[in-house]
Structure formats: C-alpha cells, structure tokens
Amino acid sequence: MTKRLFVKGNEAVAMGALEAGCRYYFGYPITPQSDIPEYIAREMPALGGEFIQAESEIASINMLLGASACGARAMTSSSSPGISLKQEGISYMAGSECPGLIVNICRSGPGLGGIDASQADYFQATKGGGHGGYHLIVLAPSSVQEMYDLTMLAFDLSDRYRVPAMILADAVIGQMKEALEPHPYVAPDDLQPKDWALIGPGERGVNKVVKSLYLGDGELEQHNLKLHRKYAEMQEKEVRYEGYELDDAELVVTAYGSTARIAHTAVRMARQQGYKVGLLRPITLFPFPKEAYKHHTAAGQKVLCVELNTGQMVDDVRLAVPCVEVEFYGRAPGAGSLPTPEELFAQIRLHCEVRS
Amino acid sequence: MNHDVFMAGFGGKGVLLIGNLLAYATILEGNNASYFPAYGVEKRGGAANCTVVMSDTTVGSPVVGEPEAAILMNPAAMTQFYPRVRRGGLALINSSLIEDDGSSRTDLTAIAIPANDMALEIGDSRLVNMVMLGAYIEYSKFVRPETVKEALKEVLPERNHRFLPFNYTALEAGAAYLRKALA
Amino acid sequence: MSIENVEAMKQVFSRPASLNAVQTHFCPGCQHGVIHRLVAQAMDAFDIQAQTIGVASVGCSVFLYGYFGIDVIEAPHGRAPAVATGAKRVHPQRPVFTYQGDGDLAAIGTSEIIHCANRGEPITVIFVNNTTYGMTGGQMAPTTLPSQKTSTSPYGRNTSKDGYPIRMTELLAGLEGTAYAARVAVDTPQHVLQAGKAIKKAFQTQLRDNGFGFVEVLSTCPTNWGMNPVDANARVAEEMIPYFPLGVFKDAAAQGE
Structure with missing residues (x-):
C-alpha cells in the first residue's frame, strides 16, 4: 500500500492533474481554490511545464483554449464568480471541440456572494453555462480521494470525446483534509492520438483549423448534431x-x-x-x-x-x-x-x- | 467506531493546528479522519473553528451539528457552541479565559481546564492548544498520544524541532489534568 | 501573346507561397489583402509557413485560415493574444502570430494585448487599424477619429463623451515586455515597402530575439467610411497619419546593439 497522505481537496486536484500529465496551467487567484494554483506554481517548474497566472479569468480560459488546440493536456481552475467570467471561453472550447479541464470550487452567490460552500452553480455547470446549447462533462467528487481520481478521469473523458470537462466541487470538499492514497496514472488504451491538434501544417500541405464558426448553409446544424451525438454516447457509456x-x-x-x-x-x-x-x-x-x-x-x-x-x-x-x-x-x-x-x-x- | 470533535477559538492561536494534528495522527494509525476548517476572511485574529471526524470505517459528513466533543478556547466560542454539544458528550472549557464553568448543563461532561495558565507554567503561552488536545486524546482514547507526537514532529518544520519537548510536555500536562478531573 | 512568349518572360511578381490560391472576400479597396500579402511574404522570407500557427480574431480578419496555408486557431473576440500565449507555451519553437482589428485589440481585447506584451510573449501581433468596426457594419471603434461619423456616432465622435482614439503602438511601446513596436500604412508604394519591412522585423523579433513584436497597420474601410477606394486611400494620409504617426516606436534589439 502506498503511503496515505493527509491533504486538502484542492491539493488533491492539483496532484491528480500533474500525475495525469497536465503540464499547462492557466489561472487567476480566487478564494476558496487558490491552493490549486499555489500547489501547481510550486511543483510545475520541476516537471518542465508551464504555469501562468493570467491577468484575468477570461485570459486564462483562452490560454487554455490555445494550449488545448495545440494538443496539450491543460487546465484552469477558479470559483463561481471566476467561472462566470470564463463562460465565453468555455463556449468556444465546446464549439471548437477543445478538450481541457476546468475546476470549479464553488462559493456562494449570486454576485460576490460569500466564500462558503455552495451547489448553486449546478445549472450553470450542467446546462451549458455559456451561449450556444452545449454540454460539459461534469464530475462531482465528494472526497479528497475523488478529487484526485476524478481529476484524472476528467482529462481522459475530455480527451476521448473532445468535450471540455468540469470538476464541480465546493469549499467543503476543496478545503477539507483527509487521507489520500496517490496512485500512478495509467492512460486508457482507447485514447487516440490528437491528430487534429495544431503543430503547423508541416509537409502535409493542408492547414488545420480549430474553430467554432460555421457559416455555410447547414454546416452549423451538422456540427451541433455531431456534438449532441457525443453527448448521447456519453449518456450511454460514461454515467457513474x-x-x-x-x-x-x-x-x-x-x-x-x-x-x-x-x-x-x-x-x-x-x-x-x-x-x-x-x-x-x-x-x-x-x-x-x-x-x-x-x-x-x-x-x-x-x-x-x-x-x-x-x-x-x-x-x-x-x-x-x-x-x-x-x-x-x-x-x-x-x-x-x-x-x-x-x-x-x-x-x-x-x-x-x-x-x- | 466514530468520533467527532469540534474546536473553536481565535484564529492564529493554533486551533486549526491541533485539528490537523488529530486528524493526521488518526490517519497515521490506519484509520480515517476528516478535518474541516471554517474561519473568517481575516488571516489573523478572527474566529476560527474546525471539525475533526474520526472513524475506523468510513468518514461520512465532515461537519457535525451536535458534536460528541468540543474544545472551547474563549468566551465567544463558549457562548456560541457550548449549547450544541451532544447530550452525553464532552466539553473541554479553557477556564483561563472563560468564566462560565458550564454548570448550566448537566447532561454532559464539562471539564474546566486553565489551559493558558498551564501553558505559561510550561514556558510558552502558545502551548495552550496542546494542553487542550492532550486532554481530548486522553478522554477519547481513539488516537495514541505517541502518534500525535509523531505527527507533530512531521508537520513541524525542522528548524522548530527544538520546541518539540515543550509541546510534548503540554500534551502530557493536558492528559494528566483530565485524569485528575475525572478521578 | 503566344504561350511560348509567356514562358520566355521572367516572372517578377507572384503569389507568396504562404498564401492560398483563393479569391478574396474583402470589399473593393479594402487593404486587408495587401496586409495579408505582406504577412505571407514575411513568412516566406523566413521559410516558416510549415511551422506557423496563426490566431484569428473576430471581425473581417476571422477568415485568416482561408487565405494562409498555415494552422489556425479561431479566438473569441479580443482574446487572440491569450490564445496565442497558450499556443506558444505549448510550441515554443513554432512561430505564432495574431491578426487583429481595432475593435478586437483596442476595445474588447485591451487587457489581453497589454498583458501579453507585458509578459514579453514571443509572438507577433499584426494590428489592423481602420478606425471602425468593419464586419458589424461601421460602428465607432476605439480608434475612430475625433468628429468621425460612424453608425454609432452619427453626429461625429464627441471626445468629451466618447473619449479619444487610442494610440496602441505608443501605449505598448511603453511596456518593458515589448521588444518591437511600429506603426505603418499601406496607402503608397513606399509605405507598403516600409510596412513589409516592419512586419518582417516583428517576425524576426520573435524568431531571433524571442521577443514580443507588434505592428499597427493603418488601413482603409471604404464600405463603412462611405467612400470610394481612391478617396478612402487618400484619407489615410490626410486624416489618419496626422493622428497616428508612422514610425518605429520601440526596437529593443536595435537599442541593444
């Protein structure tokens, strides 16, 4: 048995993300989730990854979009008011089929609200949040161990379906400490290489585009139907x-x-x-x-x-x-x-x- | 077997530290524990409290409405939380700061401990939290005192290890006081 | 002219390799086409087309991926510098550039461009300033000139209420993180040549010096200005350049030499 650690839920998210191979983090400080960027800022340099404290929540979600479009496992984290600011970028990620992890350690609202736990962002998380009628994969850990395990799973599901994933927790699960048994990340066998990711056109001579704009007659409808077929497939295969x-x-x-x-x-x-x-x-x-x-x-x-x-x-x-x-x-x-x-x-x- | 304890006092005075220690020691012994803190937005001086739930199976709720035991460090904590202690439970009252001896309730065990005075006697007013923790682990007997000492050694930065003997003395003093009070 | 004669002629002008052979969708007299060409020439000059990742913004320039033979990410309105930051951190060895209009960069994306420059992100930013929102139909932009009439400043831009046109190049040149900042125009052959050099320099800043390079290009929007292409082109010199002076406002590499 590996040594059981005694850590905060927020730290477990950070540990799970790094273990799952996430090497790009973009975020902005907000209570009660700042343990996540603090942990990653401390640990990322030794892993050769990138940590950016962005100028805003909006910039950080768009940095995630850029990193994801280039094929990287990447994440951002925030809390309710910050997640509201990220909704634009999340909608673009959904539309552009960019995988990536968004962690929401919810606090109470509306508005500035308070810093205590809340589950009032359920609608925002599960019904789309931003414009355009999309869904995220939404996982709800209820223990420090699950903060670790589900963070790994979120990356895998997000990569598998090219649908952004959200960890929806709150100040209780984020701030509480309990036992965590870390375990090595094992990539699922069925994860496909990201042949859609941008690396420059190279010798292939065909340029790749990560985009959400579809103006041709019927194009956007087909694109939306494709997204919704993925949601239906997840409904069949990924319920937990x-x-x-x-x-x-x-x-x-x-x-x-x-x-x-x-x-x-x-x-x-x-x-x-x-x-x-x-x-x-x-x-x-x-x-x-x-x-x-x-x-x-x-x-x-x-x-x-x-x-x-x-x-x-x-x-x-x-x-x-x-x-x-x-x-x-x-x-x-x-x-x-x-x-x-x-x-x-x-x-x-x-x-x-x-x-x- | 489940135990839970609620601890309340001033922020920055070690209430959260002893909660951490207790939960960590429980985990070191192979059992499960949750530590859940709540504090004001101030970094220092506001009210601070935490709940520790210990179990030899799974820990359910990390929060408790009527705790089995409470460590009450100051008058505000006493006023707010003493009435919530479970019937048949335990209240450890820091009588150095709290005048109320808890006699208004007869349905629980209330023990007044002059923790600040004891801490000063040992040599450092900051040991007040350790005195209270020592008393609690002696009463609950879920975690061994040795494990708490081991946990303290692990969480305390190396440069502060010279303070360990004082902390150990404070834990033992709290335990001894509890034994005497119950005798 | 016979086919043989054509083959005998020396080719002196051709489409840059980095540009796709497609018809333009831009309005007659619009200068995006010229600017696209200059960007493509810069990519050809450094032979980087195969590695380059472009970030398209929202506005007329969104169709970047139709014109350039490169990989492209489409960014939300104003966010191209943040998207480019994410891309560049993942691919530090690959050239990354954004191509943004004035509404995108100087209004809704002000925060992103300032902080991207301030971090000294080694990317190239092409900023096309035509003093209006082109795609949405000619509304007032942050760069709309005083008294200029637009669909949302029908009585002319009133600086006491609407504020003043923002000189982004000067603003960004003041940041430590900016390595190169220049303003150019494409209204005369001479200016086109100067613009080409500045755009190359901005790519060179990224490729050689690992610095943030910024080029503001003054451009026309005849359709939304309500002018014919010739008059629109003349307006650049008559009205825009006096407010937005051309020149290199920062060149850290040259200062260091």
Whole structure:
C-alpha cells in the first residue's frame, strides 16, 4: 500500500492533474481554490511545464483554449464568480471541440456572494453555462480521494470525446483534509492520438483549423448534431454513480458532492434507527444517471433530493423519474447554511413517517 | 467506531493546528479522519473553528451539528457552541479565559481546564492548544498520544524541532489534568 | 501573346507561397489583402509557413485560415493574444502570430494585448487599424477619429463623451515586455515597402530575439467610411497619419546593439 497522505481537496486536484500529465496551467487567484494554483506554481517548474497566472479569468480560459488546440493536456481552475467570467471561453472550447479541464470550487452567490460552500452553480455547470446549447462533462467528487481520481478521469473523458470537462466541487470538499492514497496514472488504451491538434501544417500541405464558426448553409446544424451525438454516447457509456444501502430502501436520498457526504451520515443514523433509507450519489452530473433513478425507484420508492441551493438537480431527478414522488430539501448557500447530518436525518424521518 | 470533535477559538492561536494534528495522527494509525476548517476572511485574529471526524470505517459528513466533543478556547466560542454539544458528550472549557464553568448543563461532561495558565507554567503561552488536545486524546482514547507526537514532529518544520519537548510536555500536562478531573 | 512568349518572360511578381490560391472576400479597396500579402511574404522570407500557427480574431480578419496555408486557431473576440500565449507555451519553437482589428485589440481585447506584451510573449501581433468596426457594419471603434461619423456616432465622435482614439503602438511601446513596436500604412508604394519591412522585423523579433513584436497597420474601410477606394486611400494620409504617426516606436534589439 502506498503511503496515505493527509491533504486538502484542492491539493488533491492539483496532484491528480500533474500525475495525469497536465503540464499547462492557466489561472487567476480566487478564494476558496487558490491552493490549486499555489500547489501547481510550486511543483510545475520541476516537471518542465508551464504555469501562468493570467491577468484575468477570461485570459486564462483562452490560454487554455490555445494550449488545448495545440494538443496539450491543460487546465484552469477558479470559483463561481471566476467561472462566470470564463463562460465565453468555455463556449468556444465546446464549439471548437477543445478538450481541457476546468475546476470549479464553488462559493456562494449570486454576485460576490460569500466564500462558503455552495451547489448553486449546478445549472450553470450542467446546462451549458455559456451561449450556444452545449454540454460539459461534469464530475462531482465528494472526497479528497475523488478529487484526485476524478481529476484524472476528467482529462481522459475530455480527451476521448473532445468535450471540455468540469470538476464541480465546493469549499467543503476543496478545503477539507483527509487521507489520500496517490496512485500512478495509467492512460486508457482507447485514447487516440490528437491528430487534429495544431503543430503547423508541416509537409502535409493542408492547414488545420480549430474553430467554432460555421457559416455555410447547414454546416452549423451538422456540427451541433455531431456534438449532441457525443453527448448521447456519453449518456450511454460514461454515467457513474454510487449507491449506499439502496437494496431495500423505501426512501432514496439523493445528493452529490459535499451534501452527499452529509447525507451519508444522515442515512447511517437513520439505518441505526431502523429506517429503510439509502443514498444515490451521482458522480457524473453530466451525463446524469437517469437510468439509476429509474432502477432504484422501480418498486415505488420515494426520492428525497438534498442540495445546498434552492433546487436545481432536483429538476433532473424529476425528469428522470416523472412518475415518482420526488421531495426536495435545500439550504440557500451562505455562511452558516451548510446543513448538518442531524438536520438531514430529521428530513428523512419526516418523509419516512409521512409514508408509513 | 466514530468520533467527532469540534474546536473553536481565535484564529492564529493554533486551533486549526491541533485539528490537523488529530486528524493526521488518526490517519497515521490506519484509520480515517476528516478535518474541516471554517474561519473568517481575516488571516489573523478572527474566529476560527474546525471539525475533526474520526472513524475506523468510513468518514461520512465532515461537519457535525451536535458534536460528541468540543474544545472551547474563549468566551465567544463558549457562548456560541457550548449549547450544541451532544447530550452525553464532552466539553473541554479553557477556564483561563472563560468564566462560565458550564454548570448550566448537566447532561454532559464539562471539564474546566486553565489551559493558558498551564501553558505559561510550561514556558510558552502558545502551548495552550496542546494542553487542550492532550486532554481530548486522553478522554477519547481513539488516537495514541505517541502518534500525535509523531505527527507533530512531521508537520513541524525542522528548524522548530527544538520546541518539540515543550509541546510534548503540554500534551502530557493536558492528559494528566483530565485524569485528575475525572478521578 | 503566344504561350511560348509567356514562358520566355521572367516572372517578377507572384503569389507568396504562404498564401492560398483563393479569391478574396474583402470589399473593393479594402487593404486587408495587401496586409495579408505582406504577412505571407514575411513568412516566406523566413521559410516558416510549415511551422506557423496563426490566431484569428473576430471581425473581417476571422477568415485568416482561408487565405494562409498555415494552422489556425479561431479566438473569441479580443482574446487572440491569450490564445496565442497558450499556443506558444505549448510550441515554443513554432512561430505564432495574431491578426487583429481595432475593435478586437483596442476595445474588447485591451487587457489581453497589454498583458501579453507585458509578459514579453514571443509572438507577433499584426494590428489592423481602420478606425471602425468593419464586419458589424461601421460602428465607432476605439480608434475612430475625433468628429468621425460612424453608425454609432452619427453626429461625429464627441471626445468629451466618447473619449479619444487610442494610440496602441505608443501605449505598448511603453511596456518593458515589448521588444518591437511600429506603426505603418499601406496607402503608397513606399509605405507598403516600409510596412513589409516592419512586419518582417516583428517576425524576426520573435524568431531571433524571442521577443514580443507588434505592428499597427493603418488601413482603409471604404464600405463603412462611405467612400470610394481612391478617396478612402487618400484619407489615410490626410486624416489618419496626422493622428497616428508612422514610425518605429520601440526596437529593443536595435537599442541593444
């Protein structure tokens, strides 16, 4: 067994990225994610890569676009207000089919909001965020270990589909410390060489272009349909979720990221008192684990969706299982609004008792 | 087996350090732990608190509404967090700074520790956090004191290793005080 | 003239190898074509076409990839210097240049160009200043001259409300990171020759000295100026050059020699 380290979630993202071969980082300081650029600024020179603290969030996402277009594994990281600024570049990356990693260690909003954890950027992350009707691959780690593992996976999925990927975490998962077992990165066998990447036309005599502008009659429609076929393929092949105590559960609690951790303890408390409750935790928020909800509610279970917002993922849950009763419990993000396990246990009891 | 402890005090006074130490020592022993800090936007002097959850299986929530144990370093922490300590739990109250002895609650174990006075006696007011940590690990008995010392040696920069003996003395003093209080 | 005669003639003028054999989409009298040619000649001169990565901006110059036989990334509006930075860091040995208009570089992309120059990114920037937004239909640009009428300054640019035209070359020449900064025009044969030299120098700055090279080219937009090509060309000397003086504003390599 490799030595278990005791690190912050943010550091685990940085470590996972460097282990996965990311050698280009572009970013701008913002709380609560600055541990990521700080770690990478410290470690990158020895690895021969490039770290740029850009003049703005906008510049950093466009540097990522440029590096990605040239075939590099590259990333940026920020927190909610900074991610809003990056949306233009993210849309261009999506349109230009540029892979790359965008890490969002969410803080509360809207506006400057606060520096506390939030899940209020779920819509922005999973529904496109910028203009034009695209999707990102969105992964939601709920532990320091997953911050490391899913960062690696995000690069692989992003390269495989040429779709930008986002790690969607928050101040809880980013700032907490726990055990991390680092492990060597192993590239998947099916990753294709990036023969589309720009290196200068060389001897081939045909110039390559990375672009998102399609003006010809029908061209852009075809391009969009191509993007959407990829999203459909991901929906079939790349969905990931975790189930806990679901087998005989009468109430399926569902939550992702930090609230899933809190809900996990609440479910454990409920089980100790004999309640038949389980937890369904989406790991991929896009593609969303629709089938998992169908499967685990097939016998008429009720769902309780818990979020650190006023109701976002719950819409996707309801669309996944339109005939199932889906309850929602959320706290609007901000200082002091992080729900406690006891609070969620009370919600579980409420819905179990109403049922019986 | 799960344990959790909430620690609150002034920022920059070592509350976050002892939280780190406790969680790290737990991990060194092959168990799991989470350390979750919360502090004001100020770098120094604001309120600081953290939650440590320890488990020999998996750690669920890194935050706890009603902690099993609390280390309360100053009056503000006492006012805000003492009422939240779980029934049957433990509150370690820094009586050097907190007048309230916790007698308003009888459903938990409240132990007043004159941690600042003890730290000064050992030789450095900054050891106050170590006194409190020593008392907590003696009470919870989840982590061995030796592992905490080992963890401290690892996290402390080499140039500060000359302070290790004072820290060890403070940890032991806290433990001894706790034993005496419970006897 | 018979075929034999043509073959006997010496070819003195041809399309630069770095330019594709395509018809131009630019308006009659537009000088993008001349500037494209000068950029291509510079690439030919250094024999770098096969390695070069261009970054297209948003505006009339977006179709860069249609004209140049090079690899091209299409950048969002104003962001070409940031995109070029990412590309250059990945391919430090390959020539990278951006080609941007005045709205792109001097308005929405001000931050990107200043910080790119300030970092001394070893890229070449071709900045085409025609005092208006061409592609969107002739709106007021950051370089629109005082009293100049455009579709969004129908009574003429009012400097007390709209501010003044920005002299980007002078601004960038003041930055430590800028190695070469020049302003040229292409309204006369002599100016075209000078512009060609400056553009070559800006590429040389990147290739030889690993520095940031910037060339502002004063250009026409007859369509949006509401002028015929001849009058538009005359306006460059009459109105633009007096406000935007030609010259080399910084040449770190020459100063160092």
